Amino acid sequence: MKLRLSLLNAVFAATTLCLGATAAAAYPDKPVKLLVGYGPGGATDIIARVLSKTLTEKWGQAVVVENKPGASGMIAANDVVRAAPDGYTLLLGYTPEVSINQLVFSTMRYDPIKDLTPISLAAEAPLVLAVGAKLPVKSLKELLEKGKSSTPLTYGSPGVGGQQHMAGEMLGTATNMSLTHVPYKGTAPAVAALVGGQIDLFFATTPPLLGQIRAGKVTPIAVAGSQREKLLPNVPTFVELGFPAIQLTNWFGVFGPKNIPPSVLNTITTDVTAALRDPAVMKQLEDQGLTPRPIAGAEFAKFIAAEMSKYAPIIKAAKIQAE
Incomplete structure (x- = not known):
């Protein structure tokens, strides 16, 4: 009898562990917040809302866009840095708050390189x-x-x-x-x-x-840009007009807090990049003058480092500094 109870207890414990592991891996099992550091209507907000719709359908959980404007995007970014690293608070970031601000502000409440996880580049224009x-x-x-x-x-x-x-x-x-x-x-x-x-x-x-x-x-x-915009074919580039140095492209990406569990990070990365490669999503972004460019993980981190290297001398030459 004691042997039978021991076996039953062992089976129950093993089953509980398996169910617990399955539940832990079932991301997401509640709504996900996607923060934007600017008000509605800008390109960052547009991309966030296109992505949120697709991810909501994919995950069966609401992906809610929250606009938190102010401080050159850093209010929203700081909220993500301080969030629990469980994948339920993400950032649709624009270049300043996830890279350039570090070159401009003498003090920041977070380090965009150390405190944010670069998940995927989303689009550029x-x-x-x-x-x-x-x-x-x-x-x-x-x-x-x-x-x-x-x-x-x-x-x-x-x-x-x-x-x-x-x-x-x-x-x-x-x-x-x-x-x-x-x-x-x-x-x-x-x-x-x-x-x-x-x-x-x-x-x-x-x-x-x-x-x-x-x-x-x-x-x-x-x-x-290096070439004319498809939606503005009659508008010349600065290069054509004799000012080749004036070439600047905005880029936007998905970020999370540091230390997101690998399994959760893999799910988010896989599904975000898949969404950005979806023909319907690509068309929505391209119709707005945005070019989808899903680059994930380490490659995205290298892209950010290259951007910072490019902009550092521009910022120095222009003497751009914020208090």
Whole structure:
């Protein structure tokens, strides 16, 4: 009898261990938060919402996009750094808060390289220089004429230190125009300021500009990429216009806290990259002027390191620094 009870206890214990292991591996078994460090309407937000829909369908759990704008994206990034490393709090990051800010801010509450896990590059897009109705110019040549005025032109950005800030500094240096930087808490409010006439210029990716361009409320002047944008075929590149140094591309990726369990990290990485290769998702992003580019894990980490090396001398030359 004692032998039978011992055997039953052993079987029960083994079964419990197996069930526990299965439950632990069943990621996700509750909603997942996908944080965005900027307000709704920008490219970061657009990518997050496209991905969240696909992952929700794949996982059978809601992937909820939460916008937490402010501090050049660092509020959302810091929330992810401080979250439990269980895969239930992720970041759809834009270049500043996951790489460049470290080169710009003298102090940060987190180290983007040490405290975040790079999961997958998601998409990229070149910046486009646009002007609002306040500045009635149709070409870079006309803009340069306006820029000769003693009154500096103003340009917006989603925050200090990102590529959009850098692009404005580079434009001023390359053309000798006097420009004043006006930072906002995201792309959408900066676009609204451009349309409303509070600023003269704005560098942004195509997605947040496209509707306003089609409505005739803003005018694209030049593309800061190696080739013309498919959705803006009549807009020349800065290279074509004689300013080859002005080439800046925004990129966006999925990140998590450090120390995510390998099995969970593998699931997230596999499903995120699969989503980005899905033809329907690719079309949604491409229709907005974004190029899907799923690069995962160690390769993504190398990409980030290369980007930081590229931008360090630009930041130094432009003397970009945030308090």
